[in-house]
Amino acid sequence: MVNPGYRNFKGEDWVDPTPPPxxxxxxxxxxxxxxPLKSASFFIGSLCQEYNEDFMLCKNExxxxxxxxxxxxxxxxxxxxxxxxxxxxxLDEFRNHWRCLDEKNQEFxxxxxxxxxxxxxxxxxxxxxxxxxxxxxxxxxxxxxxxLTK
Amino acid sequence: xxxTSQTPSQDLPPKGGFxxxxxxxxxxxxxxxxxxxxxxxxxxxxxxxxxLYLGLDERRxxxxxxxxxxxxxxxxxxxxxxxxxxxxxxxxxxxxxxIMKDVPGWEVGKSVYNGTRYVPDxxxxxxxxxxxxxxxx
Numbered sequence: 001m002v003n004p005g006y007r008n009f010k011g012e013d014w015v016d017p018t019p020p021p022x023x024x025x026x027x028x029x030x031x032x033x034x035x036p037l038k039s040a041s042f043f044i045g046s047l048c049q050e051y052n053e054d055f056m057l058c059k060n061e062x063x064x065x066x067x068x069x070x071x072x073x074x075x076x077x078x079x080x081x082x083x084x085x086x087x088x089x090x091l092d093e094f095r096n097h098w099r100c101l102d103e104k105n106q107e108f109x110x111x112x113x114x115x116x117x118x119x120x121x122x123x124x125x126x127x128x129x130x131x132x133x134x135x136x137x138x139x140x141x142x143x144x145x146x147x148l149t150k
Numbered sequence: 151x152x153x154t155s156q157t158p159s160q161d162l163p164p165k166g167g168f169x170x171x172x173x174x175x176x177x178x179x180x181x182x183x184x185x186x187x188x189x190x191x192x193x194x195x196x197x198x199x200x201x202l203y204l205g206l207d208e209r210r211x212x213x214x215x216x217x218x219x220x221x222x223x224x225x226x227x228x229x230x231x232x233x234x235x236x237x238x239x240x241x242x243x244x245x246x247x248x249i250m251k252d253v254p255g256w257e258v259g260k261s262v263y264n265g266t267r268y269v270p271d272x273x274x275x276x277x278x279x280x281x282x283x284x285x286x287x
Contacts, residue, residue: 016277018241020233029230037223045222052225064268065232065239072229079226108219109212132215142211148204 027073030080038106039098040083042130043122048078089125093118108143115143235270242275249278 030037037044045052051074058068086094097118100111108115122128132141139145182190243259250256263269278284 016238016241016275018237018244018277020237021240027233029233030226037226038219041219041222044226045218048226052222055225055229059228062268063270065236067268068229068232069236072225072232075225075229107212108215109208132211132218134218135211135214139207142208142215145208145211148208 024069025073027076028080030076030083032083035098035102035106036083036094039094039101039118040086042132043086043128044079044082046128046131047082048075051075051078085126086122090118090121093121109147112143112147119143238275239271241277242271245278 051071055068055071055075058071061067093114096114097111100114101108104110119130130141130143132143135141181187247258250258261269
């Protein structure tokens with residue numbers, strides 16, 4: 001399926017195969033699609049919070065990509081680490097959840113059943129808890145509520 | 151006083167008076183009273199508003215969850231894009247150096263602006279060997 005305006009657009013024309021400068025330390029890219037990232041996002045956010053905030057403060061200083069390469073490498077390594085930890089202990093639950101997200105338009109609210117098993121597995125394995133920041137404290141979190149509609 | 155024994159016949163009300171006339175409308179009482187209907191209506195609407203509140207609350211929290219999941223991923227995505235942009239920029243500077251090596255006084259990679267603020271390239275850095283019309287020697 002090609003978008004109408006891009007029928008004759010050759011994506012490979014824009015690929016630059018030049019490797020990065022050799023003075024930079026190597027870092028693996030995440031190489032994940034959006035659904036696994038979204039599935040792991042709250043754990044990436046809570047576990048890599050210091051790296052992420054450091055990176056965003058650095059970007060606030062200067063938008064030049066060269067300025068924050070060091071902080072960016074830390075952010076990526078931390079995210080890769082979280083994903084590898086999740087896959088080491090809860091691979092099946094993780095897969096069920098992100099495949100559900102892929103099918104259900106990436107809406108968390110429609111994937112609560114696999115998400116519950118996934119969160120429980122992560123809590124048992126690592127003690128990680130999904131917390132939505134700034135949510136009202138006197139009510140249960142949205143992923144622990146009973147949905148109003150199916 | 152003497153000839154009054156024969157009472158003249160006169161049209162008079164019957165003894166004990168007329169029976170009362172039914173002039174009021176007399177309909178059977180049906181259905182709940184007005185206050186009860188107002189109360190029922192208010193109850194239905196109140197329940198509806200309560201359900202509406204629950205729905206709005208759930209939707210707000212779902213939106214909050216979605217937004218925060220994107221916020222958590224943003225630094226990682228920016229970092230990845232920055233590395234790629236820096237790599238392409240370095241490659242473009244190297245191409246510029248190779249092209250302009252014969253021009254004396256040419257400063258490679260110099261910004262077109264007078265200032266230190268970072269401005270992204272408005273023209274895509276296309277590798278020259280992949281530009282349309284490029285012929286291999």
